[in-house]
Structures are given as C-alpha cells and as structure tokens.
Amino acid sequence: MVEQIGWRNVTRLLVFSTDAGLHFAGDGKLGGIVLPNDGKCHLHDNVYSRGNSQDYPSVAHIAEKLREKNVQIIFAVTEDVTHLHVLPKCAVGTLSNNSHNILQIIVEAYNALTSEVVMENSKLPPGFHISYVSHCKDHKLRDGEQGRRCSDISIGDEVSFNVSITAPPCATSSHRPSRVIIKPQGYSEEVEVLLSPICGCSCQKDKVPHSPSCSHGNGTLECGACRCKEGRVGTFCECNQVESGEAVDSYLCHRDNASEQCSGHGQCVCGKCVCDKSSKKPNQAYYGQYCECSDFNCDQYQGLQCGGQGRCVCGVCECLPGFSGRACECPLSVESCLSHDGQVCAGRGVCHCGTCICQDPRYQGPTCDLCPSCPSVCTVHRECILCRAFSQSLNPKECETRCAHLNLTVVGQAALLALVPPSAGLHRCMELDTEGCRVHFLLRAGQKEGSVHIHVALERECPSGPNVVLITAVASASVVVLGVAFLLLWKLLTSIHDRREFARFQRELEKRRWNRVRPVQTIPSVSVCQSESKQ
Template structure:
C-alpha cells in the first residue's frame, strides 16, 4: 500500500512537471499591447523589440509569442525580451563549526526575482551538528498521585543536567509546576481543602494552583535540585490536569522562562490526561484562551478567567516559539499522548515509570528521536507565493517531491541532507515579500526575499524619424507624445482619446478591437492581409474572412462555391449550406406541381418547410389553428345575404376565397360560426397552396332560432299572475282559519276553568215597597 502511494505521488509529480513544461512552451496572450503586458501573460511569453517587426495591418500583439515562434518570424535572440526567474545568494556561510558558531543550514539569505508562474528552485543543505546547545524546561504535575515522582526528582538532582552536558557542552535546565484551575469541579474549594487538598492531612501538602514558574533556565544543577526540594505535592478533584494551560504559559513567556536561541525542549511529566478548550465551561469559564503571557510573580494569574487552550492553538504557539515538547507519561497514558503528539509537530512521547526513576534515560531517547527528525517548513507565506519541497535524505531513503514540507527521518550526526525548494509567484506585486524557511525545532533559518520581474528592460537608440517625430520607441513600439495617437503616432488626438478611437473599431460593443484580426488606425480598422494559406480578412470590423465556412468532403463549400464571411456562395448549379448538392425540385413537387406547396424552399431536393408545416411537401401543419372566424363573413356575404349584413359585406375582402354549398358535411375540421342574424353556419376549410388561401365547403341549411310566441307569453304571464294570487288568497284563508280556531279553543278552555256563583253578590232587596194605585192585577 505504501509503495502504491509513493508510485502515485511520483506519477503526480511527473505529470505536474510535464504540465509546467507544456505551459512554458505556450503563450496565451489576451489584449496584449506592450512588453510588460506580454511577460505578465504567462511564463512562455516573450516580446520582440525589433523595429519594423510587424507587417502592415498587424497589431503589436504579434510581438508577444513563444521564443520559437518569434524566431520563426525573424526576431533574433538579441531582440527577444524574455526575463527569467533568478536567485541571488546574499548570505551563504558553509556548514560546520567555527570558533563561536555552529552552522547547520545553508544558505542563510537568498534574494529571488520571479517571473509570474515561472518557478525558481533553491537548493538548501542541512547538516546535523554534534553538541548543539540545549534548553530543557521541566514542567511537572504536582497532583497527589505524583508524590513518588517528586521525591525521585529530588534525588536525581543534578543527574539530568549532567546527562545533557554529555550531549552538548552548553545545556541549561529550568523547572515549573502545575495542578489545575482552583475552581469547582476541578479543585475542592472548601477552605480547609484549599489549605491542604491532600488525602493525608498529616503529610506536607501545598495549596492547589494553576501553573507556577519555579526556576528560570540555568546551568547550575545544584540550584535546580534546591528548587525542586522546596516544592511540595498538592491535589485536585478530577483526573485530567491543567497541563495545556502550563505549557501555553511556558511557551509564550519566553523572557521569564529564559529561552535562548538554541534547541528548546519542554518536558511535561504527568500520570494523567489533560483538560482542553471547552472544559472551562464546567466552571462557567467562557472566555477563550488568548495565547498571551499572564505570569505575575511567577504565578499564572488568569487561570480562573481564561479557558484551557485548544490543541491547535498550543501547537501553533509551540511552533512559533520553536519549542519541541516531550511528553513523559505513565504507561496507561501513553496512547492518549501519542494521539496528542500526532497533532503537534516535532513532539515525542516517552513511557515514564510509576516513580519517574527513568526520566533521565527517557529525556535522552526523546531528544535523540527529535534531533534525528528534520522537517523543513516556511513561515509568513504571502498569498501570491507558493512553495513546495523535494527532499533528498540520502541513498537509504526515498525521495519525496512536490510536498508542502520537506522531511527526513533518522538523520545522523554530520550527515548532510538537501532539499530543493521551489518558489513560484502567482502574480506580480509591487513590494518585495519576505519568507522564512527553517528546520522545525532548530534555531537557524533561511531568509528568502521575493520580488517579481514584471517590467521590460529595453535599451534602444532613438532616431529623429522614429514615430513620425511624435514619439519615442519603447521596446520596439511607439510611445507617443501628448496630443498624438496611433501605431506610429500618426493620429492627432484633438479632443478624442485612444479609448474613443478604439471604440469605433469594436463591433457591437465587443471587447475585441477589429475582431482581433486587424489594427485600429485612427478609428478605422485596417485588416490583416492574406497569409500563405490564402486567407483573406475583410469587413468594417475585420469580422469576415474567406476560410471560415462549412466543409463538404474535406473541401471548403464542397469545392462548388466561394466562402464569403462565414456563408457559402454556391455556383449557379449547386446549393446547400456547403454547396454539397446540385439544384433540383423533382422531389419537392406536390400533386398540384407546386414546390413545397408554396410554404417552404427546396434545398438539395428536400422541402425545408416554414411556420410549422411538415415535410415532405409542407401540406400539413399539426399545430396550426383553422381560421374559422376569419372567413365566416365571406361565407355569409356570398351565400346568406340579408339586410343586416349589407354594410359589412361592402368592406370585406374575400379575394382568392371560394366556397361551395352542399347538403351535408363530414365531421373533420368542422367550423361553426354565427352570422348577423344569430344563425349558425356550418362549413369546412381546406388550405390551398401558399399562405392564407382557403376554399370552403358550406352546409346549405343554417341553424336559426325560432321567433318568440307573444300570445303564449302574455297569456301565460296573466295566468301565472292569477294563479299566484289565488294561491296567496287560499294561503291567507287557511292561516286565518287556523288562527281563529286556536283562539276559540283557548277561550273554551278558559271558560271551563272559571267558577261562577248562582247569586249576584251585588244585588240587594228593596227596603220600601210602593204600590201603584192605578195598577190592577187584571
């Protein structure tokens, strides 16, 4: 699988190189008017500054082409402007040791002048020197589980520094410690636990803290031992520790740590995992880590204000400060930190014994592994520059090509390796750009100053008659004085500008001047003449030629006509878009001997119909509507005359229209239209040859509505009104009867309920009786 991958990468590199070679041999030029525009067009473009190089009517853009094509046209090498990309060594100290310095990287400063899209390769050599100075900062986890490790570190004392001094003559060591953020849930915030967080209250234990810088880098082993001896163990709640917080501060607080410009090693010793960005939310710490130094009196004062750093953020800061981390962790944590190491370049992981007794050997092995790995990379790369690396690591290692970084493994002391660094500018830029290339983890670097070659250096002797005395020759073309325009400064500008004159040479507001086939001279196109193939260019905007026409049997216009501005003009006896057939109408005649029924043209003995009509004779039109309403008045005026349509019939034009009266009609394409007296006329239409010519077949009888029966309508109306009145009367009577009956029934019911007395309670007998003497009982 690995071999297949390398083969694929090799093929890709070969393809990329071949593509560059092809592009370098081509010149894609667009709207080129001078030398600078030419060399900006691509790495394969060159400019001919030879005077009188262009022919009559040719634009100056023909001066821009590949060197080979310019040479074919008679441009000598001394007249060709083709600036290449160049590299100049500004500082190139040899590899090896001197009295005061050690040089491992060569060269040290290069100035590169690049042609856009034309790469330049620099060879960079590296030789690993023995005894290169080392700074080691020992960063230790002081949580309670590391108690035995701290005791052993006290015993080791100067042994670590002594071992470093066996590797190099200049070694220094420093010390720092960390626990975790002093807030819940990371640390127990009970006042008693803040004083003594350890489970064993009788043993000495210091209060928890985030990160503390204990000892700056020093070459005094005894001082290191004394500082470590004064440190006490501490404690926290959860398993992960604040190691990334401590590493970030150790990396960015270089002036307080005391880092020199030498090999910088940061040793992290722990027996547990680590908190990273986002974990601070558990303690309501939401502000992201700012990657800045916050050490006050050697204490990390922003531990409870800033979140933990992310792995990517930490990796960036370590790389910026040229620090190589070594993770010395216990066996159970090795897989975790190996995964972390993959995300941090130039880092190593070593298995720490439970009591850290093997830390000296671990440091030595990790340092050797880091030292033998050389990674060449760049910093501060501008957007307009690309860099790739080809690595040559010796006979025993495979070469890599076109990689974003250079890399060699297992590099031995005094072994020289090399890298081909290819730099490409994608476009022109005004000010020089600086790029730093360095081997990761080493202090030396290569400074590359990049500028672009986008100007032509032309030095031609001037003559009085150059440019008609109205300008100067610059790279073979006229640079006109103010007030003059044109190729030879022959046009007076007056109130017009070059843009005004050029716009008159553009067809339909196109961007192309004279269709890119001529030269605009004082607002008029002067087309290129004929070439060796006989191609002629003509037209107001040089838009026409005599070669761009359809071929037949490999011949222009079939050899039976001439090409005129993209269209074949056929000889008398030929026709077709490419004059491919002889004239004939035999197969285009319909049954009435009309060509294509008058609704098309016969080309190559085949009807080409118009307006939706169908071959073979253009007789039918499936999608065409039958114009029934259009001819209804003609039929009415011709066959169904009456007083109401007399005036209309005087103005209607029915020329060429015929109609026949029949007793019955078929159902195909039946038309049914109203006439002036609201009668329906039924007829069919048949289209004659040509357009808008029909003949009709009309049904003799129309469908007319019957006149209304006045007597029946009036009688019916009166009868209806009488009937409605009678019904209303009957209805009123029924309702009244029902109402009366209900009232009577209610009266009878009330009567039955009443209790009447037989004597009248208001009646009283008379108290005086008077007898009428005249009254006789007889």
C-alpha cells in the first residue's frame, strides 16, 4: 500500500471522511464471499480489484496493518457513526452537515495525535517479560500501562522511557536468539533488541573474592562488576544498606528542599545523585551535585544553541566577546546600525542587539532612514532653489532669510549634471517651478551640520504652448461635421415619417372605396290581361 500511494518513510496521516458506518469481517457472506481478506493492497489504476472475491478485513486486522505501516487515521465522520470508528492511535472528529469544519477537525486531530507518545513492542518469546517506566515532562515516574505513554507533549519537549526485558530462568534448554522491535506508535523510528540469554559467563571463573576494587573487600569482582556482600549496596559496594536508608537518601538527593530527587535527571544511590545521560545525545549527560547542570539545554537563537556565538555551561550561555543576551543573540557592535552617512541609525534612533529602534515614529527601515510620509530631500529645498536661481516662489527678503544655508552653484545646461558620477549622499532631483517647467539640480549635504551644496541648471524644460490654428481648425471642422450629420439625420427621420403618413393615407382611401353603397336598379313589370272573348 505504501508503495502504491507514494508515502515516504515518515509519519503518515490518512484522513477518512464519511457519513456511513463500516463493514466488518463476515459481512461479505451476505454476498456469497467467504474468502478472508489477505491484508494486501490490490490496487490497479487506483481501483481496488478484490472487492468481489475477498471478505472485509476485521478491525484487528486493520489495526495491525496500520501499526505495521505507521499510518495514523483521522476519522471525520458524522455524529451518528462516531462510536463505530475506534482504532488504536487514531483520532475521531464530528463532521458538520455541510462539512465546513473539516479543516478544523484535521488540525485538532493532528495536534491530539502528535501530543501523545505511546510505546509498543512486537511479540515477545515465551517466558520473557517487558516493562516500561516513563519520564514525562511533569518529571513523574509512571510504570505499568501508564509507563507506556506520555501526554501533553509539544515541540521541543523531551521525554524518555526506560524499558526492562526480563529473561526466563535458564533451567530449560538453551534459547535461540530472537528479536524484539520497540517503537512509538505511528512513527517510523524503532529500536531492534536482540534477545540471547546467557546462562553462564566464562569470566566467572576469574572472579576475585574480597576484591580491593569493591570498597576494600566488601564484594567479589566478577566479570568486571562488584557482587556485594549481604548488607552492602552501591556500584562498588561502598554503602551500608542499613545506614543508608530511603529517608537519608531522600534528604541528601534533594536540592533546596525540592520535591524531585536529583532535579529529575538522575537516581539517588547511597545518598548521592547518579546523573542520567541525554536521551537525544547519549554522549552528553547531566552533572552537578544534584544533576542540575547540563551543557545542552541553553536558550537557542535561529535554531542554534547560544546562537552559535557562545557555549553552554550548566544551562547558561557564556557568550563570545562582542555578543550578549540569554542566547548570545545581541551583537555589541553597532556596525549593522550605521546608515549611509556613517551615523548610528541615521541619528534618529538607538542601536539595540544590532537592530535600530527608531525614536521618530515617522522613520523606519534597518537604519531609520526611510520616511514614507516625509517629503523628499529634493522637495524640501525646492522653494529655496527657485528663489535663489530663478527669483520665483519666495519674495527676496524671505528668500534671504530662509535660504542662506544653501551653497548654490549654477551651470548652464542640464546635460552637465548627468556627467557627475554617483556617490554616497548625492541626490539627483527634478522639480517643477511656478511656470510648470522642469528644473534639474544635484544636492549633497555639507560637512557642517545644516549646510547643503547644490548644483542647479539654468536650462529648464518648459512645455510648449497650444497650437491655436490647429485647435481652431479642428473645432470648426467638428462643428461642420456635426451640423451636416444633424441635417442628414433630420432628413432621414422626416422621410421615414412622410412615407408612413402616405402609406396610411392610401390604406384609408382604399377602405372608403370598397365601403361605398351602390344604387339598386329596378326593372318595371307590366301586367297584361286579355279577355277570353278577345282571345
């Protein structure tokens, strides 16, 4: 399945959304399918091809395959079927009727899945027993089933698990080596443990009873370790079990009446702290009388411990010369705060940790030299340039008062200003005078505060006046064209109206002619009476 989908060897999330229940193993018998599911993918052109020949998998079968492939499912289902979708190391979210909360369900489920670590292991050989002890972020020891998990974990938290595997007695025949996989649920990282019971050690024949290495003869040196006499404890049998009771050990291993022994980073043995090693970096360990020190838990800056500008000593950064701060993140040099004119933050702010803090709210930027709402340096000196070079804008008295600080140099053509090479502090300016002409000048701040050196070109770019003849001709032609067009339109509308009236007149004339009443011609009748005698 992993190969067909294209997953890499990472933690895999699968979002499944439905409003229906699920089928169980045995439901296929209703359709005459009795062959059990083999747990394989059977995808052909992204279509499952064994739906008519294999039964549905069981819940346990699905859970086993998910665990085998490191897949965690997020069920986004409707409220009436949430109780049906329950699997180990999976999250269930209630989907709304229009599915508008699908993204929220995925985010919350992902946070829930990644905030808990649950340890699991493969099947143990007969007779072996495994136990877990968890050291979670609250520094409380948990054993049993609770020792397999740590909850409420966020990025950067460190938790550890002590795993103990107990072998059966060696009274039976020798066991063959076997392997056990220990891993967190839903993650690809795993530890493989080779179990090979050793019922006898060849080094036991070289044991040294009452060895001086075992606290002046209080134990037997056997296979490089001390087997203590009854009543003695410790790595080198240095402690008296009666004198070094739990209360004494607890008192000696607590720092400043703290509730944790050995600061939560070690074990109390004979009244002394035996410090642990780091689970992330085995070559680094906690140290100190109460295991309170470490050289790997200092503050970080930009992903580096002590910002890469110091070393960690007992949880505190010792910065290199030129740096300060909890994570050595603050350079003492002001080089990064210098503006183009060599001033710190352009004289408008203070440099803190290599960054300018602008005191004038109008200015911004890395060196407080940007002011989007301020007029440009060219616009600021426009009026003085116009009055000094062209006698515009300001009256003579006001010009002399306000513009005395300008060192003005006049050149003839504007092209001469383009020949001046660019340099720091040089501004090329173009402003409009009171007549709408363009004035070109160069501006540079002087060495004295407030002084300005300006080179201005007397040649101005003035827009040409309007072409009166052309405008008059165009206007006249437009009037004539519009008049002719109006007459033609009037003539067309009049003709259409006359044609309609004439057609109506003809229809009325025809109607009157056919409706006229014609006179009836009466033929006179003559009656002739003849007598019989006459006949």
